[in-house]
Structure formats: structure tokens, C-alpha cells
Amino acid sequence: MTVTIYDVAREANVSMATVSRVVNGNQNVKPATRKKVLEVIERLEYRPNAVARGLASKKTTTVGVIIPDIANIIYAEAARGIEDIATMYSYNIILANSDQSEEKELSLIDTMLGKQVDGIVMISDAVTPKLVQEMEHSPVPIVLAGSVDETNKFASVNIDYFQAAYEAVQILINNGHKRIAFISGPMQFTINSKYKLEAYKKALEDANIEVDEQLIVFEDGSYDGGLESWEVFNKLENPPTAFFAGSDELAIGIIHGAQDHGRNVPNDIEVISFENSKLARMVRPRLTSVVLPLYDIGAVAMRLLTKIMNKEEIENQSVLLPHRIEYRHSVKTSIQE
Amino acid sequence: MTVTIYDVAREANVSMATVSRVVNGNQNVKPATRKKVLEVIERLEYRPNAVARGLASKKTTTVGVIIPDIANIIYAEAARGIEDIATMYSYNIILANSDQSEEKELSLIDTMLGKQVDGIVMISDAVTPKLVQEMEHSPVPIVLAGSVDETNKFASVNIDYFQAAYEAVQILINNGHKRIAFISGPMQFTINSKYKLEAYKKALEDANIEVDEQLIVFEDGSYDGGLESWEVFNKLENPPTAFFAGSDELAIGIIHGAQDHGRNVPNDIEVISFENSKLARMVRPRLTSVVLPLYDIGAVAMRLLTKIMNKEEIENQSVLLPHRIEYRHSVKTSIQE
């Protein structure tokens, strides 16, 4: 019923090897033969079976992509970057959500390896020992995108989260704030959050500002989390006057929380975010934010994976992309967009 | 190097057929044998090769998902719904972006069929004749999610776009507006937009309000598109006092455009959206919006696909999900959330 390479060979009076050659663009085929075969392929509407091909060649031209949640704009951006580059290099992607659960991550890696992917790009906010172990066992390369692996065993693409966060907090400090809150998500054990927190504390210490644990909150990273956090902070006897938010949603939540209570941003409170998704421009005031180039991180990670799959020489397997801060209006500053 | 079913068979002193049976949960295996095989599988860390399995069984337990753009929140929501249900039924998804280009859609279908997916879920704003033809040729089922196919040849999941849009415009009319703008995206030939436009016109006509083509704009569907549209509308000698926006981003753009010029929403102008993504609550005033249940549409589409792949009896292949309007504050109304 379905037409196979064999049918094409018979119709074209050549061997299946020859058909295989023209399908794969092998040059060792006489032009006339190629033409004849191509005609038959067209006529019979022959479509190569990638599964059979994968079995025989041990290459599937598909890569696995494991991310926490595609419905989250930041991961969706990264996924788009990954997919664009994958397409560019003729790979397809098998996409799966881990919900940042170690158990799911483990089982997804297993499933994908079972499906014989040629490589995996993974975004994980917590590269745990178990994960590291599983990844080391992998017969195909795995690259981490926007996720730091402290063992430094795997290829990865990131920005310098600590430095970027440090600079963000500094801006608030330079504007004279002494009561600066840090709000982050999703989890207390998120690696990236950890760096942000460390940077936050270091920046305060370097400015001789005491770290007040009351001003540090770990939320679920959502808009509502921001909204609620504002309420909590506002009830403090000595509430914060500035906020360093780990994500745009959190930042917008804080801002709306404040505005809903009649506060003005940035005159009454100032807010700096860490993300700069398209949401950053969709609030008033627009968010000043550290730029987290998720699309690029995904794209570069995928590109790196193609190189590794190709056994090309890699100069540096821990890529650090440049970061910058986009100045808008949730923070008072002389530097304007 | 990699351990195969053959290695397991040898180690367990059974035939590969028996190993295959235990791996596939076939009941015709003596418990003792099963236990022995399972132990060897564990010890050897045997992982079945899904590609070989796919070739032999002609089933890959993977489905193709073709969407316009995963970085767009509405498609990302749908993708999450699709993936969740796919996972529930033990399928993996191959995800690809079409950018709503017919050419890419065609080639993606071809690629996925080549990869022997068991089915395809597709979101397309323009089910063109060529697409229909390609889809009819498909050896595996294809279901459309949030996309109407006017030929009614394929399984699909939607809401009643016309009716939903009609109700939205009616709200504006009931609030006394005579100058109601319609702004939509992404393309003039988008099917869903077509229904919205028809509903818009019909609602106005039914209310004896003349349709003014100046008040109809097709934008790229983005926030900036909304912002710019406001500028355009505002320059009219007789500008609109109410807006029916085809998406949340558009609606927020309109609102910010108005607010940036000192207008108050909903007192000066009223805006109703058609989407209700999480953005709807992340503006002030929060958006009143027709609820487009993208996650559900994706989930139901995938569920429908599993049934068709399973050759189950389908009562109705054109599923119409219920719709409703979420009342918030971008429209003046006595009905509150």
C-alpha cells in the first residue's frame, strides 16, 4: 500500500541502493539515472520512511527538548529559539514539559533516549545529582540552556546571572534606597534564583546595607505572587521602597499591587525586573529590566548541540552570553531608552 | 555496545519473543519467567529501541503538532493542552512552527508523515485548498485545533467564533456606543478574524448602526499594533468610543494608547477583547474579554485524535466548545466578576 524504496527501484529499473543514493544526494549517480529515479519518485509519490532510515543509520535527525513549561512565556521564547535553529539544521524536536519535577525530567530523558534522539536540549532550574548522573549516562550529547550545572560537566548556555543581578541591585542602591526587597520564583532551590539572591546580598553588603530577611520572599513566580507579595511587604513596619523582582510577572504584580493602593511608580517605589519579556513594555510604567535573552539562549544552545552531534571541536562548552539592562520607567534614572 | 533485546534474551535464557512479551505487558508469560526477564532488563539497563519498535509495529507513539508560533502565548497555551493529553495517552509530540505560512505547513506535514507520526494536531489560521488536499492525502488522522475548515472534512475543535464575537459587540452596543471600532490580526485572510468581522458587522446592522470601514483595521495582532491603531483611530474626525479587539495584546495596546494620551478607560473609551489569556488580568483596568479556551481546545483536540487513532466511534467530529465572556473593567457594566 505505502510505496517503498523497493517499488521505486523496480519501476525505475535500478537497485534500491541507487534509489537510496539519489534520495540522499549522493553524487555517485549518473545524471540520467538520477533523473529517471526522481521521476519515478515523483510519480509514485514516494516518501522515505524516516523510521526505517533511523534504524539503519542510527540517526534520527530529531532532538529532544525538555523544558519546565511551554505555557510560560520565557520557556516558550527559548523553545522558539531552539526550534528555529533545529529547523535550520534539519532537525525536528520532540518537546516535553517537565514542570520542573526531577522525576519527570528523569523519565523524559529516558523516553527520549528510547526514541533515539540524536541529542537533547534541556532547561532545568535544578540540575540535581540524580539528573547529572542520568545525563552522564546518556549516549547522546545533552546541552543545558539557561540552566547552570555546578559540576561543570555539561555544555551549557547562560548569562552571568550573579553579575547581572548585582548590577540590577546596584541601580536601586545608587538611587538611594536602603530598604530593597528581593522577590523571586519559582522555588527556593532554583539555581538561578540562588545566584540572584547571592548577588542581592553581596550588593547590599558591599554598600553597607544590612540584609533583612523579611525583605526576601520566594514566590511562585507569577503575577499573583507579585500582587500578594506587595501586600505582605506593605504590612511591614518598615516597608521596602524598592524591589528587585526575579521575573516580569512578579514585577508587574508588585507594580499593580502598589498602584492599586494609590502608590506611584517610580516616585513612591521603584522596581527593577529580571527578564525583559515582551511583557516589560506592556505595563505603565514600562519595566526597567535585566535582559534575559531567552530566545538567544535557546538558539545558541541548539547550535552548540549541532556542533557536538557533529563532533566538531568546541572551544568552550560553557557559553556565557552578554547581558545588559534595559532602562525604562519603573526605576528613576538619568539614562533613558 | 548498546544492549538489545537479544542480549536480554540470552542472559535470561529465553527467546527474544518472550522478552518482547514482557516488555509489552503481554499476559502470556509465566510469572516466574517474567520475573527473571525483568531482573535481567534491570541489570543490563536495557532500554527498548523505539525506532526499531516503530518500524516493526508501524506505530511510533508520537504525534505531530504544527502551530503558527510557539512564542505566541495563545499557541503556547494550546500546545500545553495538547502535550498534557498526549502524555496522558503515552504519546510524545514533535512540535514545529509554521509561522502561518502555507508552504511551511505543507512541508511540515510531509516531514512528519515521513517520520511516521501516528497522527497530527494542527493549528492553522488559514485552511487553504492546498492544505486541504495535502491533509486528505494523509495516511494518518489530522485534527484541527482552533481552526475552522469550511469544507468540514476534518475533525476539529473550536468555539463558535461568530456567536462569541457577536455577543461581545452587543455589549458595546448596549452600552450606547455608535462608533465601535474593530481591530484584528494577524491577517486579513485569517479565518477566525473573518468570523469576528462578520459578527461585528451583523451586530451593528442588527442595531441599525452603519458600518464604517474606517473603523475596521487589520493589524499584526501585536501590542504595538494596538498602540499604533489607537493613534490612527484617534486622528479620525469622528473617532470611535469603543473597541472590539481580536486579541489581548491588541486590546492592551489600545488601552495604553488611550491612557498615554490622558484618556480614561472605561469612562472615555471602552474596550472588549477576544482571548482572555493571563494578560487580561495584568493591565489596569483589567480586560473584559471573550474567553477563548486555548488550553482546552488543544487538550480536546488531542483527545479527539487519540480516539480517531484508536479507531473509536466518534459521535461528532466538529467539536464546538462552550464560550463565555469574562466581565472585568475595561467595559462599563453592571455585571461584575
Next chain:
DNA sequence: TTGAAAGCGCTAACAA
């Protein structure tokens, strides 16, 4: 309950 063996559709030596 188990095993033998014939494919599934293709790639990749190896020969010619």
C-alpha cells in the same frame, strides 16, 4: 507458555 523466523524499509559496506 514459549520459540523460530520472517519481515518492517532503509543504509552502508563491499563487489563488480
Next chain:
DNA sequence: TTGTTAGCGCTTTCAA
């Protein structure tokens, strides 16, 4: 330049 052939790792009759 082309063909022959042996797998790739598994499922699935068919027999036993």
C-alpha cells in the same frame, strides 16, 4: 557508476 547483501532492533505470526 551500480548492484548485492547483510544487518539495524524489534513485532508478530505460526508452530510447537
